[in-house]
Amino acid sequence: MQRLFTVEADEIAKESGFIQRKRKLSGSSYAQSLVLGWLANPDERLGGLAQHAARAGTPVSPQNLDQRFGKSSVAFMQKLLERAMQWVIGGQRMEVDLFKHFKAVRLADSSIVPVPEEFAQVYPGCGNQHGQSASLKLQVNLDLLKGDIHLAIQNGQASDHTSPVAFISAAGELSLRDLGFFSLKGLEGISAAGGYFLSRAPSDQIYYDAKGKAIPIHTLLVDGLDTKVWLGKRLAVRMVVLKVPKAVKQSRVGRIKAEAKRKGKAVSQQALLLAGWDIRLTNADAKILSLKAIFVISRLRWQIELWFKVCKSVNRIDESRSRNPFRILTEILAKILGCLIQQWCIAASAWQMLDKSLFRLAKTIQREALGLFDAIPSLKAIRNWLDKLRRITSVACTVERRQHKPSAFQLVEELCSLN
Numbered sequence: 001m002q003r004l005f006t007v008e009a010d011e012i013a014k015e016s017g018f019i020q021r022k023r024k025l026s027g028s029s030y031a032q033s034l035v036l037g038w039l040a041n042p043d044e045r046l047g048g049l050a051q052h053a054a055r056a057g058t059p060v061s062p063q064n065l066d067q068r069f070g071k072s073s074v075a076f077m078q079k080l081l082e083r084a085m086q087w088v089i090g091g092q093r094m095e096v097d098l099f100k101h102f103k104a105v106r107l108a109d110s111s112i113v114p115v116p117e118e119f120a121q122v123y124p125g126c127g128n129q130h131g132q133s134a135s136l137k138l139q140v141n142l143d144l145l146k147g148d149i150h151l152a153i154q155n156g157q158a159s160d161h162t163s164p165v166a167f168i169s170a171a172g173e174l175s176l177r178d179l180g181f182f183s184l185k186g187l188e189g190i191s192a193a194g195g196y197f198l199s200r201a202p203s204d205q206i207y208y209d210a211k212g213k214a215i216p217i218h219t220l221l222v223d224g225l226d227t228k229v230w231l232g233k234r235l236a237v238r239m240v241v242l243k244v245p246k247a248v249k250q251s252r253v254g255r256i257k258a259e260a261k262r263k264g265k266a267v268s269q270q271a272l273l274l275a276g277w278d279i280r281l282t283n284a285d286a287k288i289l290s291l292k293a294i295f296v297i298s299r300l301r302w303q304i305e306l307w308f309k310v311c312k313s314v315n316r317i318d319e320s321r322s323r324n325p326f327r328i329l330t331e332i333l334a335k336i337l338g339c340l341i342q343q344w345c346i347a348a349s350a351w352q353m354l355d356k357s358l359f360r361l362a363k364t365i366q367r368e369a370l371g372l373f374d375a376i377p378s379l380k381a382i383r384n385w386l387d388k389l390r391r392i393t394s395v396a397c398t399v400e401r402r403q404h405k406p407s408a409f410q411l412v413e414e415l416c417s418l419n
Contacts, residue, residue, distance in 0.1 A: 001341065005032050005376050008083055018068075018076035025068065029056035031080055032373060033065075038331065039338035040369035042316035055373040069327035077333040081153070084340055090148030091347035096354060097416045098297070101288045102196065104173040105144040105297070107304040108166035108181060110137050111311075112156055113318050113332060116325035125156040138311075138336065141165040142304050147347030151340055161186075169195045174284070176301045184232045191235070191283050198289070198297060201239070201279040203271040208233050217270065221277050226291050231281070240291050242278045249276040296415050299408045306358050311339045314362040348386055350393040355409045360397040365389070 006028045013019040013027020033052035037044050044052075046062035053060050099105055115123050115134045125133030135156030142149050150165040160166065160180040167186055169175045171194030177186075179200055190197045207215045208230040215229065225241040244252075252275035260267045280294050289297070311317050317335040320328045346361050368389060375381035399407050406414070 001344065001372075002376055002379060002382060004080070004084055004087075005035075009080060012079045012083060013076055016072060016075040016079050018072040025053065025058050025060050025064070027076065029053050029058040030068070030073075030076070032056040032376065034077070034330070034334040035338050035341065036369055036372050038335050039315070039342065040366055042314075042319065042335065043321065045321065052373065055370075056376075066327075069322075069324055069330055071326065073330045074326055074333070077330050077337070081333050081337045081340075084337055085151050088148045088150060089344045089347060090143060090146030091349070091351040092146070094145050094352050094354060096412060098293060098412055099145055099174075101284075102145070102172060102174045103170070104146070105300070106141055106169060106173055106175045107144055107301055108139075108141045108163070108168075108175065108177045109301075109304045109308070110139045110160055110163065110166070110178075110180070111308040112137055113336075115332060116328050118325040119329060123155045136332075138308070139163040139165050140304060140307065141168050142307060144300060144303060147343065147351030149340070149343050149347075151336075153336070169193060171195055174198060174297075176298070178301075184235060187231070187237070187281075187283070188235055196282065196284045196288070198280060198282045198284070198294060200298075201281050203268065203274050205231070207231065207239070218273065220279075221273075224291070226286065237281045237283055238285065240280050240282075240294055242291075242295060244276055244278055252276075293415060296408070296411045299411065302408065303358070307343075310358050310362045311336075314359065314366065315339050315342070345386065345389060349389040350397060353394070353398065354412065355398045355407075356393070357397050357399045361393060364392055364397055368392070 009028040009031040010026055013030070018030070019027055030053070033049050033056055037049050037052035041048065046066050050060055050062045050065050053065065112135050114125070115136055117132060117134050120132055120134040123134045123136045125135035133156070137154045137156050137158055139152040139154060140149060150168055152163065152165045154162070160178075161183060163181070166177060166181050167189070169190050174196045175190055176198050179202055182199060182202055187197050187199070207217070207220065209215055210230070212230070212233050220227075220229070220239065220241060222241060223243040225239070227239055228236060229239045230236050253272060256271050256275060257267055278295065280298060282289060282294060315335055315338060317332055317339065320331045322328055322331070342362060342365050345365050346358070350356050350361055368385070371385050372382075375385040399409060401407070401410060
């Protein structure tokens with residue numbers, strides 16, 4: 001973190017053309033004022049950012065700071081973010097018996113962030129009522145055990161199947177991905193590498209028996225079923241099935257019908273049939289993942305959804321006070337970098353806590369972020385800042401226990417106690 005905000009930032013400022021000659025404002029002070037300033041207060045105005053620049057050692061006026069938003073500020077922040085994304089930083093492993101067979105539990109997903117339409121050539125979106133839009137797609141691969149994160153940025157039109165980080169997997173690692181990343185080739189790749197996968201099943205998936213004959217889907221809908229099937233006639237997987245409560249089925253049916261109406265398509269009868277069932281596919285045997293463990297771990301995939309939710313609700317990566325498109329995009333990139341820094345700090349201070357609250361951790365780092373301005377010049381000061389963060393998070397950043405509808409960490413604890 002110290003190198004990124006000092007040496008690296010100054011080098012990238014020159015490489016990107018943001019700093020062309022010796023000025024009062026340096027790349028390091030600009031990076032600190034924007035990234036740490038918006039990390040502390042996502043709504044920070046120019047006056048506050050100018051004060052942060054002074055904290056970083058280079059006093060400038062708000063007007064001077066405002067004039068620096070342009071093509072070069074976007075290029076600078078893009079390259080600084082790219083540099084930071086090369087570093088994968090994890091914390092102390094979360095020691096839970098449920099995960100003892102896995103070196104990592106990787107959660108992968110993506111989220112769309114709108115950007116000004118002026119950048120449609122660089123970040124084309126999927127269109128709007130005017131026929132054109134611009135957006136970037138934030139791709140994330142998060143390890144549930146150590147908190148390390150692989151992050152990448154694509155344009156909004158890019159398919160999830162082209163993600164440079166979603167398919168990262170290694171021997172002994174368990175991968176959980178959203179259905180948007182589902183592919184037979186991807187599952188085969190994980191198995192070939194000695195890894196494990198756990199996935200929901202697409203509603204149109206065809207299953208085969210050992211002789212290559214298609215199995216009617218209705219014959220597989222048995223509560224508690226745990227059997228072996230083949231996908232694409234060549235990949236053998238374990239299929240587990242549970243019947244869902246009536247209220248859950250009704251909610252799913254309502255969403256299926258609403259989506260079909262929105263797209264002007266007929267309702268899929270197979271989708272309606274499967275709405276009453278939870279189906280999971282894995283290559284891990286029952287000694288590694290019991291049927292109950294499969295559905296408990298599947299709930300933990302929500303953690304990456306929560307990560308994106310924190311980025312948008314706490315860090316407000318998709319919000320800006322400005323109408324200047326260059327400032328807006330610079331701000332988006334700076335805030336995404338802030339989210340990455342935030343994750344590094346969480347991994348280093350509290351990731352081993354099973355009952356941690358990502359929302360409360362993010363709010364705590366937000367309150368403490370200004371302390372980083374004074375800490376950046378000294379490694380000892382940064383370590384002291386992290387030690388302080390550990391003390392705070394250990395007592396004030398946990399999820400409350402619930403008697404009704406227990407949270408995911410309570411289900412994990414219960415399952416571990418049974419074993």
